Amino acid sequence: MTKTMLGVIGGSGLYQIDGLQSPEWQTVETPWGAPSDQILTGTLDGMALAFLPRHGRGHTHTPTSVPYRANIDALKRLGVTDVISVSACGSFREAMAPGDFVVVNQFIDRTFAREKSFFGPGCVAHVSVAHPTCPRLSAACLTAAIDAGITVHDGGTYLAMEGPQFSTLAESRMYREHWGADVIGMTNMPEAKLAREAELCYASIAMVTDYDSWHPDHGEVDVTQIIATLTGNADKGRAMIERLPGLLEAERAPCPHGCDRALDHAILTAPDARDPALVARLDAVAGRLL
């Protein structure tokens, strides 16, 4: 049995968390370059936790420039078993109102300018992302949010766009009316896909900050308004995270949904045909099998 270690990736407005015992900002190097920032490690109610601000402290990374591979590799390298992704998002549903949380369980990936896999020529792998989030970890987040008094929606489809500009009105209407998306953001992809490749359980908690541009009564998206909503609700995210150690097993049984075994039958390249340099870079992500 492995010990549970939580990894929290904080999105816009969540650049640090308080209340950790033995907090330490650590520099982690990876074969994929530097993560977005140093990683804050410590314990929360006896459970090891690593926190990484996705855009860096000071918000220096754009959604496109976030080093997604380095971030996931660094968390895995530190021993993280379960990743909680916290993000801001726009809403396509009247009922998913600003300030509400959504436990995302599906994605439509419309990003196109990012490295999306740890694998490549010389070590080819195909993992399933049919169910891209971990139901066990998502259920714990849902309970934590309810316990923290947050209005939270159980399940939702997150459309990941490239950005950094927000959507046009026509795109917003198309995603909402024809594509069945519930929320929109710029960062959960390829993060979720990479977490699956790295055999990490992944849950996504999206905080609604706006109604994108489709809503007749709300006008267009305005980043000032988004930040105001985020700032006013930042404590909710922290309150949810604080409750997670009490809801997760300290000693981790194999994930009932197989997240931690995602690579079992995924690597296609024959052992003698593998590129040694790529295999070396995969030490943290796929060292279990390579």
Ligand SMILES: CSC[C@H]1O[C@H](OP(=O)(O)O)[C@H](O)[C@@H]1O
């Ligand atoms: C601050 S508005 C746009 C920005 O906010 C979201 O970031 P994150 O997902 O990291 O919370 C959105 O995806 C954009 O990157």
Ligand SMILES: Nc1ncnc2[nH]cnc12
């Ligand atoms: N409407 C929106 N579109 C894309 N990303 C967002 N992040 C917060 N609100 C957003």
